[in-house]
Amino acid sequence: MTSQIASAxxxxxxxxxxxxxxxxxxxxxPMNGSLSLTLDHFYTDTTVEFxxxxxxxxxxxxxxxxxxxxxxxxxxxxRQMNPQAGFARIYSSNHVPNAAGLASSASAFAALALAxxxxxxxxxxxxxxxxxxxxxxxxxxRSIYGGxxxxxxxxxxxxxxxxxxxxxVDWDIEMLAVIIDRQQKKISSRTxxxxxxxxxxxxxxxxxxxxxxxxxxIQAVKEHNLQLxxxxxxxxxxxxxxxxxxxxxxxxxxxxxxxxxxxIIEKLRSEGICCYYTxxxxxxxxxxxxxxxxxxxxxxLSTAFTPEQIxxxxxxxxxxxxxx
Amino acid sequence: MTSQIASAxxxxxxxxxxxxxxxxxxxxxPMNGSLSLTLDHFYTDTTVEFxxxxxxxxxxxxxxxxxxxxxxxxxxxxRQMNPQAGFARIYSSNHVPNAAGLASSASAFAALALAxxxxxxxxxxxxxxxxxxxxxxxxxxRSIYGGxxxxxxxxxxxxxxxxxxxxxVDWDIEMLAVIIDRQQKKISSRTxxxxxxxxxxxxxxxxxxxxxxxxxxIQAVKEHNLQLxxxxxxxxxxxxxxxxxxxxxxxxxxxxxxxxxxxIIEKLRSEGICCYYTxxxxxxxxxxxxxxxxxxxxxxLSTAFTPEQIxxxxxxxxxxxxxx
Numbered sequence: 001m002t003s004q005i006a007s008a009x010x011x012x013x014x015x016x017x018x019x020x021x022x023x024x025x026x027x028x029x030p031m032n033g034s035l036s037l038t039l040d041h042f043y044t045d046t047t048v049e050f051x052x053x054x055x056x057x058x059x060x061x062x063x064x065x066x067x068x069x070x071x072x073x074x075x076x077x078x079r080q081m082n083p084q085a086g087f088a089r090i091y092s093s094n095h096v097p098n099a100a101g102l103a104s105s106a107s108a109f110a111a112l113a114l115a116x117x118x119x120x121x122x123x124x125x126x127x128x129x130x131x132x133x134x135x136x137x138x139x140x141x142r143s144i145y146g147g148x149x150x151x152x153x154x155x156x157x158x159x160x161x162x163x164x165x166x167x168x169v170d171w172d173i174e175m176l177a178v179i180i181d182r183q184q185k186k187i188s189s190r191t192x193x194x195x196x197x198x199x200x201x202x203x204x205x206x207x208x209x210x211x212x213x214x215x216x217x218i219q220a221v222k223e224h225n226l227q228l229x230x231x232x233x234x235x236x237x238x239x240x241x242x243x244x245x246x247x248x249x250x251x252x253x254x255x256x257x258x259x260x261x262x263x264i265i266e267k268l269r270s271e272g273i274c275c276y277y278t279x280x281x282x283x284x285x286x287x288x289x290x291x292x293x294x295x296x297x298x299x300x301l302s303t304a305f306t307p308e309q310i311x312x313x314x315x316x317x318x319x320x321x322x323x324x
Numbered sequence: 325m326t327s328q329i330a331s332a333x334x335x336x337x338x339x340x341x342x343x344x345x346x347x348x349x350x351x352x353x354p355m356n357g358s359l360s361l362t363l364d365h366f367y368t369d370t371t372v373e374f375x376x377x378x379x380x381x382x383x384x385x386x387x388x389x390x391x392x393x394x395x396x397x398x399x400x401x402x403r404q405m406n407p408q409a410g411f412a413r414i415y416s417s418n419h420v421p422n423a424a425g426l427a428s429s430a431s432a433f434a435a436l437a438l439a440x441x442x443x444x445x446x447x448x449x450x451x452x453x454x455x456x457x458x459x460x461x462x463x464x465x466r467s468i469y470g471g472x473x474x475x476x477x478x479x480x481x482x483x484x485x486x487x488x489x490x491x492x493v494d495w496d497i498e499m500l501a502v503i504i505d506r507q508q509k510k511i512s513s514r515t516x517x518x519x520x521x522x523x524x525x526x527x528x529x530x531x532x533x534x535x536x537x538x539x540x541x542i543q544a545v546k547e548h549n550l551q552l553x554x555x556x557x558x559x560x561x562x563x564x565x566x567x568x569x570x571x572x573x574x575x576x577x578x579x580x581x582x583x584x585x586x587x588i589i590e591k592l593r594s595e596g597i598c599c600y601y602t603x604x605x606x607x608x609x610x611x612x613x614x615x616x617x618x619x620x621x622x623x624x625l626s627t628a629f630t631p632e633q634i635x636x637x638x639x640x641x642x643x644x645x646x647x648x
Contacts, residue, residue, distance in 0.1 A: 201533040202526040202566065209525040231573075238574045242526065242566035249555075250562045256580035 004085075006118035007047040007323065010110030010143045011316040013038040014175060014286050016233035016278060017214045018240045019138050019151065020206070021197040028134050028141075029160050030153045031197070032210045035217050036142045037288075038149060039175060040316030044107035046092040048115040054087035061092045074109065074136045078116045085120040109136030110143035114319045129319065130161040146317035148221045150214070169315035171224040172290045177311040178301060180257045180283040187251050189281035192244060199248040206243055210236060230276030230288045237278040255283035260304050268300055328409075330442035331371040334434030334467045334643040337362040338499060338610050340557035340602060341538045342564045343462050343475065344530070345521040352458050352465075353484050354477045355521070356534045359541050360466045362473060363499060364640030368431035370416040372439040378411035385416045398433065398460045402440045409444040433460030434467035438643045453643065454485040470641035472545045474538070493639035495548040496614045501635045502625060504581045504607040511575050513605035516568060523572040530567055534560060554600030554612045561602040579607035584628050592624055 013036040113133040133140035154160030220229040275289040337360035437457040457464035478484030544553040
């Protein structure tokens with residue numbers, strides 16, 4: 001092999017039932033299963049070129065050269081599968097409506113898994129891609145598939161991967177993302193979840209309750225029951241954030257503006273509109289609702305947020321190869 | 325007995341290790357022990373007159389006539405102790421620096437316990453007063469004593485009462501209250517804690533961890549260790565609020581402005597100032613600090629809050645009889 005090149009696109013996903021804590025740091029095995037919705041609007045395009053003339057890995061993200069601290073160990077997994085693959089150049093671009101907040105390691109490592117494995121001449125199944133993506137970032141495990149996706153926690157490298165639950169999503173659901181700037185640097189999700197696992201007295205109960213939520217949420221997806229799915233997602237998200245408050249030392253991803261958005265959604269709901277929120281390891285608030293009611297919700301959010309802060313997103317596809 | 329009159333003053337208290345949930349609704353027995361600091365600035369004055377000419381109980385709070393729905397069952401307990409006591413007139417006034425937020429059922433029922441029992445000719449010990457006050461409001465159990473107070477949960481009406489831990493508080497500690505207006509009506513503490521007990525999967529772990537916190541916090545008070553006491557209080561408060569987020573349906577007392585105050589305190593701490601916050605069933609943020617450092621903390625809070633919103637308070641005394 002002298003030069004091999006491939007490009008892939010992967011979309012980010014938002015967890016409705018959360019992954020928060022690992023049982024194996026090395027293999028990135030999660031403590032519990034999770035459920036997500038892959039989104040169309042936010043994606044990463046990545047091109048990988050293995051070339052025998054390169055003497056090291058180099059990585060360009062949005063045309064800026066970046067350290068390969070996280071990339072090289074991931075490429076090493078690909079090189080284990082094909083020892084002929086040498087060093088690589090990686091070009092990545094994040095497509096998010098604006099700079100703040102929604103770029104994600106989920107789309108990044110899902111795109112990298114497909115581009116790198118293809119460039120290395122491997123022809124991995126989607127299940128193998130999901131397992132590979134997992135090693136880069138837990139949430140990337142799910143971005144291999146479109147629509148609603150379950151990540152089965154498994155007990156080893158072999159059986160911890162995602163499966164599609166509803167790839168087409170031919171029912172009325174959308175997501176609104178409220179982009180909230182971070183005023184101060186918060187703890188990374190990797191550090192945060194690890195602190196929770198080791199210090200929160202609530203953690204064992206989180207696992208039990210999330211396993212129950214997961215079964216119920218999968219059933220809600222199958223029944224196209226937006227209200228039940230929303231209730232489960234919002235409660236599960238708040239139980240995750242409750243873990244952070246209960247850690248020692250405690251921490252939180254809520255910003256004042258997050259609470260403003262959450263209160264708007266709760267008020268709309270008290271007025272009969274079916275909408276629910278979720279938050280991840282950051283202040284942005286994501287709202288699950290129907291396409292039919294999203295204009296009203298956007299109008300209510302607009303009393304407190306600018307049009308640039310409110311982004312509509314719809315169910316998106318799984319990872320795929322693209323032209324360079 | 326024809327007419328008997330007595331007046332009492334009781335101060336409110338702020339729990340540093342929280343009471344959140346009852347094991348007996350009727351007897352008001354708490355699930356766990358708690359620790360509080362009685363404050364000088366916020367108190368209730370109450371006059372009770374039993375008079376054989378009265379044909380019903382009447383209650384005036386801050387010169388306004390109020391329903392006796394909560395008062396009459398409480399007075400019935402006093403009338404059980406002295407069946408000669410008839411109906412009563414009660415005049416109560418709350419002394420709080422401004423209208424919003426800090427009036428408390430703790431000072432109300434502690435003052436009522438002493439005034440009513442004295443007017444009824446009873447000469448109760450402080451322990452008996454604490455047990456009686458408990459029947460009106462859980463937190464009133466602690467307002468019988470000044471300074472640092474522990475409420476021992478007990479297993480029956482007889483052994484659930486407060487004991488003084490450090491009544492004089494002759495060391496350097498004060499509290500700043502940041503008064504935050506409530507934008508919308510939130511759930512009452514009685515309803516909130518009951519929902520938590522019945523629906524939060526985290527509740528059993530809360531009891532275990534709070535019992536540990538309580539022992540450690542009492543030790544910190546005895547050692548005059550402000551930093552350790554503050555750490556325990558802040559973490560315990562956040563674990564209580566985490567319970568609310570984990571209930572079904574979830575609820576929260578945090579307002580956006582609460583987070584603003586909390587972030588200011590966290591930032592000051594990162595700069596080396598010893599200050600910690602706690603929150604109860606409302607949006608107000610109370611800060612524990614030393615008198616020496618409070619001017620700096622007030623200055624930092626003043627960037628986001630008006631002078632009227634920031635109130636200084638110091639350790640206060642237990643309930644006592646006063647002139648009418």
